[in-house]
Amino acid sequence: xxxxxxADLSDEVIDYxxxxxxxxxxxxxxxxxxxxxxxxxxxxxxxxxxxxxxxKKIMDALxxxxxxxxxxxxxxxxxxxxxxxxxxxxxxxxxxxxxxxxHTGRSRNDIYATVARMNSRDSLLTISELLLQLRDEILTIAxxxxxxxxxxxxxxxxxxxxxxxxxxxxxxxxxxxxxxxxQQTFNQINISPLGAGAMASTSFPINRQETSELLGFDRAMAxxxxxxxxxxxxxxxxxxxxxxxxxxxxxxxxxxxxSTDEFGVVEVGDGVAASSSIMPQKxxxxxxxxxxxxxGHIIGALVSATSCLKNTSYGxxxxxxxxxxxLWDSFSxxxxxxxxxxxxxxxxxxxxxxxxxxxxxxxxxxxxxxxxIVREANISFREAHQVVGNLVIExxxxxxxxxxxxxxxxxxxxxxxxGKEISISVEGIRKALDPIENVESKNTFxxxxxxxxxxxxTSLKEQIELDKNWLEHQQKRIxxxxxxxxxxxxxx
Numbered sequence: 116x117x118x119x120x121x122a123d124l125s126d127e128v129i130d131y132x133x134x135x136x137x138x139x140x141x142x143x144x145x146x147x148x149x150x151x152x153x154x155x156x157x158x159x160x161x162x163x164x165x166x167x168x169x170x171k172k173i174m175d176a177l178x179x180x181x182x183x184x185x186x187x188x189x190x191x192x193x194x195x196x197x198x199x200x201x202x203x204x205x206x207x208x209x210x211x212x213x214x215x216x217x218h219t220g221r222s223r224n225d226i227y228a229t230v231a232r233m234n235s236r237d238s239l240l241t242i243s244e245l246l247l248q249l250r251d252e253i254l255t256i257a258x259x260x261x262x263x264x265x266x267x268x269x270x271x272x273x274x275x276x277x278x279x280x281x282x283x284x285x286x287x288x289x290x291x292x293x294x295x296x297x298q299q300t301f302n303q304i305n306i307s308p309l310g311a312g313a314m315a316s317t318s319f320p321i322n323r324q325e326t327s328e329l330l331g332f333d334r335a336m337a338x339x340x341x342x343x344x345x346x347x348x349x350x351x352x353x354x355x356x357x358x359x360x361x362x363x364x365x366x367x368x369x370x371x372x373x374s375t376d377e378f379g380v381v382e383v384g385d386g387v388a389a390s391s392s393i394m395p396q397k398x399x400x401x402x403x404x405x406x407x408x409x410x411g412h413i414i415g416a417l418v419s420a421t422s423c424l425k426n427t428s429y430g431x432x433x434x435x436x437x438x439x440x441x442l443w444d445s446f447s448x449x450x451x452x453x454x455x456x457x458x459x460x461x462x463x464x465x466x467x468x469x470x471x472x473x474x475x476x477x478x479x480x481x482x483x484x485x486x487x488i489v490r491e492a493n494i495s496f497r498e499a500h501q502v503v504g505n506l507v508i509e510x511x512x513x514x515x516x517x518x519x520x521x522x523x524x525x526x527x528x529x530x531x532x533x534g535k536e537i538s539i540s541v542e543g544i545r546k547a548l549d550p551i552e553n554v555e556s557k558n559t560f561x562x563x564x565x566x567x568x569x570x571x572x573t574s575l576k577e578q579i580e581l582d583k584n585w586l587e588h589q590q591k592r593i594x595x596x597x598x599x600x601x602x603x604x605x606x607x
Contacts, residue, residue, distance in 0.1 A: 124193055133192040140197040143443065145185035147233040148197060151226060151309065152177055153600050154329040156217060158322050160605060165216050171605040173217055176208040181601070198223050220319035221312060224343040224431045228308040231439055233330065235352060236304050236593070238446040243297045243586050245453035246359070250290050250579050252460045257283035257572055261565040264550045265380070265470040266479045271372075273477040276550040279465060281563035284571045286366050291575060293359040294582050300355045301589065303348050307332035311342030314430055331596035343431040346424055349442045353420055356449045357413045363456060364410035367403040370463070374400050380470045384462025387455070402455045409448045416441035416448075474550040476517055478507055483556065484547040488525070492537035505532045517548060 124133070156173055159165040165173075180188070180201065194200050206214035260279035267277040307330060310316065310323035316339040323335040336342040373381040383400045391397035420441040427434045474480070481503050488499040506528045509515070515524075522539045529537045546552040558564035561571070 124195075129192045133195055134190075137190050137192055137197060137200070139443075141185045141188065141190065143234055144197055144230045145188070145201075146181075147230050147237075148201060148226070149177060149181045150233070150330060150597050150600055151229055152201070152217060153603070154326045155221060155309065157329060157600075157603065157605075158325045159216075159219060161325065162320055162322055164219055164319055164321070167605060169213050169216055172209050172213050173205065174605040176205050176214065179208065180204050196223060196227075198226050220317040220321045221310065222343075224313045225308050225311040225339075227436070228311065228343050228345075228431075229330070232304050232306070232308065232332075232348070235348070235442065235446075236301060238443075238450070239297060239301050239304065239352065240586065240590055240593075242356070242446065242449055242453065243294065243301075243582075244590075245450065245457065246290060246294055246297070247579060247583055247586065249453055249457050249460065250287060250294070250575075252457055253283050253287055253290075254572065254576060254579065256460070256463065257287065257568075260465070261568055261572075262551075263465065263467050263470065264474055264554055266474040266477055267563075273473070273479040275482050275557075276474045276479050276553045277557075277563035278554055278565065278568060279470070280565070280568045280572065284568055284575065286362075287575045288571075289362045290359075291578055291582075293355070293362060296355040296358065298582075298585060300348070300352050302333070303351055305331075305333045307335045308342030308345075309335070311336065311339035314340050314343050329596065329600055331593035340430065344429045344435070346435045346438050349420055349438050350417070350424070353413065353417045353442060353445050356445050357417050360406075360410040360413045360449060360452065363452060364407045367406045367456070370459075371400060371403045371407070374403075380466050380473070382464045382466075383459055384464075387459045387462055400459075402459045406452045406455055409452045412448050413445050416445045471550065475548075478510075478517060480517065480548045480550055480553050481507065483553045484520070484544065487543045487547040488537060488539060491539050491543050492529075492535075494533070494535065494537065498533050498535070501532050502529045502537075520544060520548060 153174065156165070156170055156177070160167055160170040188200060188204060190200055191203065194203055202214065202218065205217065208214070257280040260283070263279040264276055265279050265282070266273040267275050267282065307323065307327035309326045309330070310321050327333075327335040336345070370381055370383075372378060374383060382398075383402070385398070387400070387402045389397075389399045389401045391399070420438040423434055423438040423441070485496065485499040485503045488494065488502060489496050492499070502525065506520070506525065509524075509528060510517070510520070522541065522544065525539055525544075526537055529535055546556070554563050554565070556564070558567050561567065
């Protein structure tokens with residue numbers, strides 16, 4: 116393989132490039148590499164490029180290597196890569212005259228492009244499954260909190276009353292979009308480069324559609340150069356994970372803030388918390404901290420992978436291969452984050468009484484008071500806005516609680532601010548300032564009224580089931596194809 120080169124590989128290349136990559140690739144790629152070998156061999160036999168007699172010897176040897184497993188494979192870094200170590204094991208069993216025929220019509224470039232896509236689709240489906248589990252857990256909490264009234268926040272300040280279910284519905288809608296992005300990304304990944312060769316395909320009469328089908332791909336890539344050069348799916352996949360992690364980080368940040376003593380409206384379970392080495396009273400929600408930090412790691416991975424690929428020629432190079440490191444790291448970080456968040460969400464306990472009283476006392480109901488003034492006093496919303504804004508100033512200065520707002524106080528402020536007398540009914544004020552009535556009145560499409568949120572959750576639940584069906588279909592199809600391939604034998 117190094118016939119063109121006079122010198123052996125340097126110790127530095129072996130120690131810092133080849134051996135670390137070999138060890139990682141053995142654990143990550145062995146099984147998919149063996150599937151590629153078998154799929155390619157079946158195609159060579161079908162096309163008459165390799166005889167059935169030779170094919171059977173190669174297949175029997177491949178089966179033996181597969182059964183021994185990755186841990187039994189002898190690794191020689193001077194062979195540079197996993198594929199050549201597998202080829203060496205094959206040739207050791209059947210000889211170079213027979214084993215050497217397996218590499219006919221292909222290159223390590225298209226082999227590694229194919230195994231990278233197979234590894235990627237496996238990891239992406241794993242993450243999709245975990246995301247569905249998280250959506251299920253959040254949905255369960257939402258369904259049980261349709262009437263748990265709380266303050267919604269803008270600029271981290273109390274805004275208007277909503278329900279916990281309405282908040283969680285918002286989170287679920289963002290995660291639904293994440294799931295859709297993963298499905299679209301999967302479709303971009305699941306196309307086969309095998310047969311692209313080094314970059315110009317091959318003069319052997321191979322059948323790329325056959326190997327694509329055998330390996331569970333949707334189709335073969337239409338251009339051989341694109342087959343080995345394309346790494347935009349790496350950026351697309353990390354981008355999709357980056358958006359997911361950003362959504363998870365924002366959710367975790369809310370839970371993190373709400374779990375502080377100053378808010379004190381949610382608590383994580385002891386099993387997902389840590390204490391202090393010096394302060395025995397501490398209960399720290401560490402899983403939320405780790406997930407937020409891991410979100411930052413994915414941003415770094417996206418920038419790093421993009422930097423590896425930019426200003427490289429559109430062909431195969433080690434620069435493009437380096438971008439995959441950040442993809443594998445991202446898969447690991449996102450998988451860990453989803454496991455941690457699922458475990459955390461299962462333990463969440465919300466202080467319903469405290470949440471409700473916050474919404475009663477923190478002025479979040481006063482937007483609806485302005486709406487009521489518009490309806491009952493027949494003035495413009497801008498005038499009502501001025502009245503209520505000055506009302507809040509008066510209440511803060513005089514330490515008047517929300518529960519003591521009455522028609523006279525409103526009228527006094529109106530005369531002073533807009534020069535008009537206004538009359539508001541006691542019932543209108545009561546309904547506006549009651550957080551429950553306030554939420555119930557917001558029954559427009561997408562609003563926080565329990566009747567509307569229930570519709571949202573029904574739709575979200577239906578989409579979860581559709582997404583589960585999509586995932587099951589993809590997993591089943593790929594698993595069956597690879598199983599059929601692993602169990603297939605060559606007849607003489």
